Amino acid sequence: MSLIYKNLTTVKDPLLYLKPIQHHNIKNGSIVRIKTEEGLRTGQVLSVSHEVVVIQVIEGTFGIGVGTDETEITFLDETYLVGVSREMIGRRFNGMGLPIDGGAPILPEEMRRIEGEPINPTRRAYPRDVIQTGISLFDGLNTLIRGQKLPIFTGQGLPHNKLIAQIVNNAKVRTNEPFVTIFCGIGILAESALYFQNKFEERGTTRLISFINLASDPTIERLIVPKIALTTAEFLAFKHDMHVLIILSDMTSYAEALREVSNIKGEIPARKGFPGYMYSDLASIYERAGRIRGKKGSITQIPVVTMPNDDISHPIPDLTGYITEGQIVLSREFHQKGIFPPIYPLASLSRLMKDAIGEGSTREDHSDVASQLYAAYNNFLQIKELESIIGSDSITLVDKKYLKFGELFENYFTNQGETERSFEETLNIAWNILGEIGKGELVRIKKEYIKKYFVEKRSN
Amino acid sequence: MNENLKIIGKISSINGSVIKVKGFSHQSVGDMVNISEELNITGEIIKIIDNIAVIQCYEETLGLKLNAIVTNLQYPLSMELGPGLLNSIYDGIQRPLETIAEITGDFISGGLKINALDRKKKWKFIPTVKKGTVVSRGDIIGYVQEFSLHHEIMVPKGVSGTIIEISEGNFNILDTICSIKNKNKIKNYDQKLLSKWPIRIPRPYHKRLMPDRPLITGTRVFDLLFPVAIGGVVAVPGGFGTGKTVVQHSLAKFADADVIVYIGCGERGNEMADLLNSFPKLVDPKNNRPLMERTIMIANTSNMPVSAREASIFSGITMAEYFRDMGKDVLLLADSTSRWAEALRELSGRLEEMPTEGGYPAYLATRLANFYERAGLIEIVGSPKRIGSITIIGAVSPGGGDFSEPVTTNTKRFVKAFWALDPNLAYARHYPSVNWNNSYSLYDNLAEFWEENIHKGWEEYRKAINYILSREGELENIAKLIGPENLPPDQQLILYTANLIKEGFLIQNGFNDNDRYSSPQKTMKLISLFLKYYNESLSLIRQNVPFFRFKELEVINSIRRARLDVSNDNLDELDLLDLMLSRDLLQIHRQYAELL
Ligand SMILES: Nc1ncnc2c1ncn2[C@@H]1O[C@H](COP(=O)(O)OP(=O)(O)OP(=O)(O)O)[C@@H](O)[C@H]1O
Numbered sequence A: 001m002s003l004i005y006k007n008l009t010t011v012k013d014p015l016l017y018l019k020p021i022q023h024h025n026i027k028n029g030s031i032v033r034i035k036t037e038e039g040l041r042t043g044q045v046l047s048v049s050h051e052v053v054v055i056q057v058i059e060g061t062f063g064i065g066v067g068t069d070e071t072e073i074t075f076l077d078e079t080y081l082v083g084v085s086r087e088m089i090g091r092r093f094n095g096m097g098l099p100i101d102g103g104a105p106i107l108p109e110e111m112r113r114i115e116g117e118p119i120n121p122t123r124r125a126y127p128r129d130v131i132q133t134g135i136s137l138f139d140g141l142n143t144l145i146r147g148q149k150l151p152i153f154t155g156q157g158l159p160h161n162k163l164i165a166q167i168v169n170n171a172k173v174r175t176n177e178p179f180v181t182i183f184c185g186i187g188i189l190a191e192s193a194l195y196f197q198n199k200f201e202e203r204g205t206t207r208l209i210s211f212i213n214l215a216s217d218p219t220i221e222r223l224i225v226p227k228i229a230l231t232t233a234e235f236l237a238f239k240h241d242m243h244v245l246i247i248l249s250d251m252t253s254y255a256e257a258l259r260e261v262s263n264i265k266g267e268i269p270a271r272k273g274f275p276g277y278m279y280s281d282l283a284s285i286y287e288r289a290g291r292i293r294g295k296k297g298s299i300t301q302i303p304v305v306t307m308p309n310d311d312i313s314h315p316i317p318d319l320t321g322y323i324t325e326g327q328i329v330l331s332r333e334f335h336q337k338g339i340f341p342p343i344y345p346l347a348s349l350s351r352l353m354k355d356a357i358g359e360g361s362t363r364e365d366h367s368d369v370a371s372q373l374y375a376a377y378n379n380f381l382q383i384k385e386l387e388s389i390i391g392s393d394s395i396t397l398v399d400k401k402y403l404k405f406g407e408l409f410e411n412y413f414t415n416q417g418e419t420e421r422s423f424e425e426t427l428n429i430a431w432n433i434l435g436e437i438g439k440g441e442l443v444r445i446k447k448e449y450i451k452k453y454f455v456e457k458r459s460n
Numbered sequence B: 001m002n003e004n005l006k007i008i009g010k011i012s013s014i015n016g017s018v019i020k021v022k023g024f025s026h027q028s029v030g031d032m033v034n035i036s037e038e039l040n041i042t043g044e045i046i047k048i049i050d051n052i053a054v055i056q057c058y059e060e061t062l063g064l065k066l067n068a069i070v071t072n073l074q075y076p077l078s079m080e081l082g083p084g085l086l087n088s089i090y091d092g093i094q095r096p097l098e099t100i101a102e103i104t105g106d107f108i109s110g111g112l113k114i115n116a117l118d119r120k121k122k123w124k125f126i127p128t129v130k131k132g133t134v135v136s137r138g139d140i141i142g143y144v145q146e147f148s149l150h151h152e153i154m155v156p157k158g159v160s161g162t163i164i165e166i167s168e169g170n171f172n173i174l175d176t177i178c179s180i181k182n183k184n185k186i187k188n189y190d191q192k193l194l195s196k197w198p199i200r201i202p203r204p205y206h207k208r209l210m211p212d213r214p215l216i217t218g219t220r221v222f223d224l225l226f227p228v229a230i231g232g233v234v235a236v237p238g239g240f241g242t243g244k245t246v247v248q249h250s251l252a253k254f255a256d257a258d259v260i261v262y263i264g265c266g267e268r269g270n271e272m273a274d275l276l277n278s279f280p281k282l283v284d285p286k287n288n289r290p291l292m293e294r295t296i297m298i299a300n301t302s303n304m305p306v307s308a309r310e311a312s313i314f315s316g317i318t319m320a321e322y323f324r325d326m327g328k329d330v331l332l333l334a335d336s337t338s339r340w341a342e343a344l345r346e347l348s349g350r351l352e353e354m355p356t357e358g359g360y361p362a363y364l365a366t367r368l369a370n371f372y373e374r375a376g377l378i379e380i381v382g383s384p385k386r387i388g389s390i391t392i393i394g395a396v397s398p399g400g401g402d403f404s405e406p407v408t409t410n411t412k413r414f415v416k417a418f419w420a421l422d423p424n425l426a427y428a429r430h431y432p433s434v435n436w437n438n439s440y441s442l443y444d445n446l447a448e449f450w451e452e453n454i455h456k457g458w459e460e461y462r463k464a465i466n467y468i469l470s471r472e473g474e475l476e477n478i479a480k481l482i483g484p485e486n487l488p489p490d491q492q493l494i495l496y497t498a499n500l501i502k503e504g505f506l507i508q509n510g511f512n513d514n515d516r517y518s519s520p521q522k523t524m525k526l527i528s529l530f531l532k533y534y535n536e537s538l539s540l541i542r543q544n545v546p547f548f549r550f551k552e553l554e555v556i557n558s559i560r561r562a563r564l565d566v567s568n569d570n571l572d573e574l575d576l577l578d579l580m581l582s583r584d585l586l587q588i589h590r591q592y593a594e595l596l
């Protein structure tokens, strides 16, 4: 049954308000078709009461006439569904899931609600298999795990796009299992979209799906596109046993769209104008990562979050950090020093790596080496600070070795440029630079590994 | 229920998880309702304005229709209490998640009404009173063995009289186990194993007692520096990634309590999977049984309905009170109370209530008090006379890590210990990242119990560590200016010892087999090593032995690593280290004997 209205009273872009007829059983969340002079638009019921129905119009409300017969609003009985199919692999779509690569339309295998349903916590399998990104600061120190959500916290003008392209092109599960990457662009610049497209094509896009919502596309689409991408991911991972890596770039655009709509609805904001339910809303996206017991596939998320003013305590990165399992933080200082990728080790953390690395997955010495690198780099920073105060003449010989180590850590281990490294290569480089500080300092590494892997330096 | 007696109304408004219903002939705040005959969503009346019921829905309202029929069930949101609670995992309103998975598979869909406790399972009931005994509210009439716990069966509120029949046997939770001739009532009362209690009403107790026994957590920094008493209340605030969940998990595993209620309140699904994964592999040292057998878990993750999240901490505390009333020591862990407060804020926003600071409703403090005040060391109603307790440890997740936000400041009013986690320590991988300057514990009356029943020296060691850490704080800045080598030797010793204590004692690796749990004996022996090092070195330094000699001691490296190398069963090794330390110090003493 569809209900048709012509009595639109209020328009506050992107929302429409009208008074329903009392006995019309309008469905919360249902789809609305809006016929205007220029054509058909789509909306969704946000809230409904006998006094007023609030409709969010995806394409925006510009040009929708009030008090005219031309504007016709039809309430459908259904909620928002999207078609998903394995045919989508290798294709490019817009923010509403329509092909934009000139190819044929997709024949859906299934129609699904984009909101998804929560995974039953008792059905989750604890993630413990790795993904190799080819980047030492990930693989060596902050390993990405299948089923994890690990965001990249970045700032305006930092080279996160380049980093993302590199990850998309090089990420591997290191088994023969099917592995698909979904790139979901949320409010990205047309030029960035082009950059990604070119970069991706360098390696071939046969295992890639792109959903692109451009900065110039409607705001509401930004709230929808990640859900379409995740619905597709769930279909591929849990119905067709694929490992899916999904990049959400940029969640800051998503959160800002959320704020925009919330403010127009007149809701009471919590911090910095963002709605009080932003934590739950972001969680409904991030928590769609994971593994399920008895299923072969997995969903791994790398959301990109641009920190306004590089402020990690801003509500968007803050709430994200409260939901995700760690974070990778890019550093402006490293970037200015010419280090790529400019990943700052102290603030970065992969919370799920501890149970997943080691013998049989990466290498037996991985955990010890990571912890030693971390400690040594931390030590280096303190020595550097001391050196800047008391001068390099007054520091000890051991301290000097740490200064050498730190320099190599930044300029060699971290600064890998566009090269791709396997886990083994990353760990070997780590041993190489740990050689600078000498065996005696490696208190976090088991003796047997030192025996097996230690690289003696002539200078010692 | 007779169809004609049904109290029904119709939906007049839907706004997120809050709906309004017109037309109930009969209604009270707290009544449960069934929403829509098609979707069967569970809800609770939270307000009544001009005869219109305002209802919070415990499930997603997407797809719900205006004018849909709502039935008032006329009972409050209650917990099912009885055998079968342990080793369970529930959502925020006590629906068993395992059973949900059997029905709807890997994902949770709405509209499910499932009993919390198994109706079919038989339990062996063993009476502890005889026919003819006069009983009243709270009296224990018998027990059921639930794993290794005596699950006491108690006479409910409102019943008192003479037992006219009671027998041992195998019963399911709805079978009558005992008949009581109720005073002033015509009908006999048929007692069952199952009882119910509304979650918003605290279970009554006889008397509140002053907590004076420590709750041993197995985490050194808490047991020694910031202790919690059995029946106490603690907040663990900290920004993201500072280690709140690891603290909560390690307490759930190792704290010395009879029953653990773990509430995953608006947090991660993978963390619940982690717990569910590791619990069966860990055993309770007291009885060698899997830890899950003393545990009730509530998992209402961040992507599950927000109203059920609001209810979850009251669901948890109600189950905790039930076990407390049996005379058990219950530990309730809530991760995170901030997510609960946010649920409250979200609902309040939908109700268009006047917000206060941070958008939270004015009643935030009252609700927090309603929760925390249900902790305590309690003398229970009924016979035999018994004492039970609930200890609450609540994680707080302040936005931006800023402790001046409303949830943290309000929580501070109701807790007596505050374990402040510090992002700078976490960045330096100093876990647990408990900041020793901002944290406190007002449970300072535990010394007597420690000295008499656990280990001597507790008070003295605390003072000594506090002295060293606070001196270090004062000296740190000077050291940075002039370089630590240029400080007087006794001050260098302070800095050096403080670092040893941090690295070898305060830091505790939550994932290392030897380190994650530190028995009180290990904790005390370990700290005594560091203090001995400090005291004896200091006295030699005062006699002009140069400081560098004490840095060179070989045994120091072993002492520093002892927390990782020495297991709780091998504390002799710490005694050995103690001997080696004495020997080395003696050697220095001898070398400088002529000088001295
Ligand atoms: N005692 C510990 N030993 C070793 N590592 C720890 C310890 N405590 C915390 N960590 C590390 O810190 C990470 C984050 O800890 P945790 O998940 O407890 O943080 P949190 O405060 O609960 O964060 P959030 O608020 O985001 O939930 C862990 O995954 C682990 O890597």
Ligand SMILES: [Mg+2]
Residues within 6 Å of the ligand: B244, B245, B246, B267, B335
């Ligand atoms: Mg946590």
